Amino acid sequence: MSREDLLGGLSAVATQGQVRQISYEQLHRASWQPRRSFPRDSLLALARSVRREGVRQNLIVRPSPQQPGRYEIIAGERRWRASAPDLAATLQLSVDEERGLTGPPPRTLPCLILTLDDQDARRLSAVENLQREDLDAIDEALYRLLLIQDVLGDRPHADPDNASTLAQTLGRRLHAIRNHPEQHGDERTRLETLFASLGTMTWESFVTNNLPLLQLPQDLLDAVREGRIAGRSALLIHRQTDPALRQALLTASETGASFQELRRLVDDQQGKRWKGLAADVRQNLGTRTLERLDDQRRARVMRLLEQLQDELQGSRS
Template structure:
């Protein structure tokens, strides 16, 4: 079966992707599969062999129902902007040619088109979705992907320095739905910095909030134990407790007393007589300290 799309995303982004509105038009041509190559801006890093074979079987029966979006390269080659999964499955199915939409797109347009095409799919894992959203942000800001997170953080801290960029981000992330760009950069963007073993677990279905906690462990063996615990049903709180154990209470009586006195509830819970006694004792302590 082919992947299901999220139609609302594509519809709402049509006006934001100049030159990519032709995605829904009929195929303009067919090209040999060997003339195509994977896209530079593909957010996906992993293609499930089982899912590819299932799509290949569907293609054997029905053909490629949705054309690939490609742009020309030199030497008679073409780069896939959107549809790499269909291209891979078509090769498995034994097709010699695939239907394509041939468009001259800039790098920025190709980057945004690839991201949007993938974000319309429901089978993205968190790593792939974050990578796609980061590409959308980079394209909106006109910066390389590797600089996008730093730029997003800068705009979140000082939005007045570039209100037009903030407006573009608000518009494009509003069209994508689910989260604002501010929420994205503060929460989920960090999954791209996780160790490889934790990223692999996320691709396998590990909740990204648990993954971010597991990723704090520097030791691979410790991470493996935490991942096993997460797979066994450990909650976010359980994992956090294992990564950051509760510090034992200080045995210093002065520090312990100072913490209790700093809590307003300590004195508020005393009756008048006991409160006066505590205040008298504190006065004596103060006098002793003043003698130093």
């Protein structure tokens, strides 16, 4: 299914829009827009291009529902940010970097103005942004959630900054649909159609592998957004309960370690932990130690030892 099929009737609406130049100050980001990651170096490179050649692709906007006389950006926020008059201060550019910005920022940007309701604006924004290759894993998951909310008829969450709450709210429903297919046949069909249109993964895979990213703690969430670690590695780090191991994995990942290398570090650490535990148990299983226990505790230890012996013998068979 093509992008036009996914957008449905919006393709016809887009052909009826009006293109005009709009000043930077008249534009603003959408409050529901989930994308938060705009890598500094990439934005600076785009700003240099904008200063030399202008904005070559139309932004997609609509009349602002909250701010009369202004326009809400549906797609093209990165181009708008790169055109900012105060870009040097915002990005904290060095003197050399600022010299590389030849020419003034554009005073106006070319915009395609569409008349869209909230639902259609979110759908168009999600589809347009999911075509991009520079989305981080967190933003991609959030845009997919926007489309899931659309096809399931859910009211969008009011706070896109709170990724964890958003994932919990919709995640419960998605888990119910996955775990009880006999009760959610129509919803499953809609999800399957949506993800077939988007490609790259099934909706079940999204629930298992991508949705958990939105519930990462803030330090790992920021690291994924900033491109310092991969989403898969962040989930592995998050599962570790040993603070020292967690920090070692984070440091290794930020310096370029692959997921497989992190997995080996975890396995090595678990092996050391097992050896240490076995040594402690051997030391505490002396006859004198057992004799010092009262009858009830000694009986409990003996039962545990018998269970352990059964498990170890079973592993050899």
